[in-house]
Amino acid sequence: MSSDSSELxxxxxxxxxxxxxxxPGWAVGRVRPWTGxxxxxxxxxxxxxxxxxxxxxAALGYFAVFLALTVEMPSLMGRPAPGGLPLGLVLALxxxxxxxxxxxxxxxxARRFVDPLARRVRRQGRDGEWRR
Numbered sequence: 001m002s003s004d005s006s007e008l009x010x011x012x013x014x015x016x017x018x019x020x021x022x023x024p025g026w027a028v029g030r031v032r033p034w035t036g037x038x039x040x041x042x043x044x045x046x047x048x049x050x051x052x053x054x055x056x057x058a059a060l061g062y063f064a065v066f067l068a069l070t071v072e073m074p075s076l077m078g079r080p081a082p083g084g085l086p087l088g089l090v091l092a093l094x095x096x097x098x099x100x101x102x103x104x105x106x107x108x109x110a111r112r113f114v115d116p117l118a119r120r121v122r123r124q125g126r127d128g129e130w131r132r
Contacts, residue, residue, distance in 0.1 A: 040124065044117040051109050058102040066091050 070077055070088060077088030 040117060040121050044114065044121055047114045047117060051106060051114060054109075055102045055106040058105070059099050062095060062098045066095065 069091070077086065077091070079087050081087040081090045083090070
């Protein structure tokens with residue numbers, strides 16, 4: 001048993017300190033605004049996560065497929081490809097363009113989706129909309 005007695009006493013409620021999807025009892029029937037700085041921060045985090053996942057899966061996914069083919073089908077990787085090089089070497093060399101494409105995709109999506117959100121969040125912070 002823990003000697004921590006904080007479990008016995010509930011924390012006092014501090015209004016306005018959390019973002020809850022459930023409206024309090026006194027706000028029944030009111031429309032909760034889902035706009036503002038917190039929404040923009042959530043959108044910014046979501047866009048960054050999506051962007052990282054897609055770029056990482058593109059580069060690492062190709063590398064994982066290459067490694068799986070190398071381990072599971074070495075005879076296939078040793079066959080000559082068009083141009084006389086072994087297929088394994090061609091697939092290894094293709095990793096460079098795939099990685100560059102992932103970087104270019106990351107940059108393009110950052111400029112189109114993430115940077116405008118970041119500018120909006122920065123502008124709201126500078127204008128004092130978040131300061132209390």
